[in-house]
Amino acid sequence: MARVEDAYEQLKSQILDQRLPFGFQATESEIADLVDMSRTPVREALLRLQFDGLVELVPRRGVRVSPVSASDMADIYEILMALEPAAAASLASRGLNAPEIERLESITRDMETALADDDLDAWAMADDRFHREILSLHGNRRLTAFVSALLDQAHRARMITLRLRAKPIASTQDHRDVLAHIVNRSPEQAKASFAAHRERAASELLAILRDLRLPQL
Amino acid sequence: MARVEDAYEQLKSQILDQRLPFGFQATESEIADLVDMSRTPVREALLRLQFDGLVELVPRRGVRVSPVSASDMADIYEILMALEPAAAASLASRGLNAPEIERLESITRDMETALADDDLDAWAMADDRFHREILSLHGNRRLTAFVSALLDQAHRARMITLRLRAKPIASTQDHRDVLAHIVNRSPEQAKASFAAHRERAASELLAILRDLRLPQL
């Protein structure tokens, strides 16, 4: 399934970095031409992207890159606020070994460095890696796959709002706190601080989306 | 997409009621013959079932109906324990109108009746409907779709263990409690009782699976 995988990755990365912008529409044949293969593997890749929530296969009209509305983002953050703190608490209660701690430490340091350097792209990347590393350490494959898809869906909106808000000093500190609670094996505090982290992120993001009058990006 | 939908529904129902048992294997062509259509729509249906976690497309060996191991069930219940209580709390905090309450009441009564009649199949069906109705009332489409898939995955294991355990008196009372807390608009209590409900269900189920030495069903 090299072709399917290839089409999937190409299209996904183009959607995530907005080379294929919100609302972009095309027929299956056009997409097939775009990635230079037949409709069959392209269709399969598009179905996967639809499951990921990144495109919609609109009957008769072709494929549309899903817009991300404020209400979508609210739904997504609601789920993240339930799942991620639970995963963090579980990690805190099982405890991490030294290399595992170092992985999270390293990502957190990268984030702090990026913040100090005012490198928002690097900051966003480290932020993402931290969240994904927590999932990966937790090890529930279903949870990882689902949350990962949600993080991808949120990605575009976050990149848009990243430069429209104050420097993410608090968020960076949040990560530091969450990590400390996990390392200290304090499940309840890890959960609470992660929930607070997401709650802040959600309310900031939604406020910006609404202010911009971008209910539908 | 009538064919895809048809194949998907046929196969899904056959998997859920174990006419296609755990570990059943077949090639795409055999499945296509089974449902009397070409491989194309069948393949698409199988991909959906794979996303649902009900089958695995094993390269070169065909499609296999996913076994449900104790560890899979543990993963599934862990997610349910984070998401369902959150949904119940959210419902409790927004409040339900009369017809919405009546829907949940009616399902709960059905469950109590089934328990009194010793009709375990009817009981299981009402149990399932209660959980799905909570989701549906909550209205987060992503959450509904995901949890719904998890409930389907858990279905087979639950049906196997249903007759191997004591009558589900406590679970029935749990639903009654959760409903009361939602109606009373007590989010924290709704969340706590739902979590307790799932915790009990999970530990009973996992204990039976392990006792039966069915780590892999």
Next chain:
DNA sequence: TAATACGTTAATGTATACATTAAAACAGAT
């Protein structure tokens, strides 16, 4: 002019033919 009915078009949905490739079977050699 507006509305409706009909024909055309273009997109997906489906079937099928073909290419690719991994596994199995077999043969030969050590």
Next chain:
DNA sequence: ATCTGTTTTAATGTATACATTAACGTATTA
């Protein structure tokens, strides 16, 4: 007899041809 290399086979992966059908445009009529 076993291991290895090769051949065969059979399954998926892919391309393509075809069927179906919804949308659009056009023409006719009220």
